[in-house]
Amino acid sequence: MGECDITNLENDLRGIVAEIVEMEPDEVKLEADFVEDFEMDSMQALEIMAAIEKKYKIQIPEDYLGKVTKLSNLIKITEETVNAK
Secondary structure, three states: OOHHHHHHHHHHHHHHHHHHHOOOHHHOOOOOOHHHHHOOOHHHHHHHHHHHHHHHOOOOOHHHHHHOOOHHHHHHHHHHHHHHO
């Protein structure tokens, strides 16, 4: 992915997270902790993963679920999964 794609990816994922945790996208910072800062639960983490899988037509391994804790982690997971496709 190029630099422009990373920015688009970050914005797309920020939008997905914001929608599921019911916040404004600009409130979803790269290093914000989803559980501590947004009170996100495991069902919302699953929703986020499902939305990413649908949008990017990828399958994220289930063992990544525990890593759905920050936007920066989500970007890395999505990027790795897309590139491995």
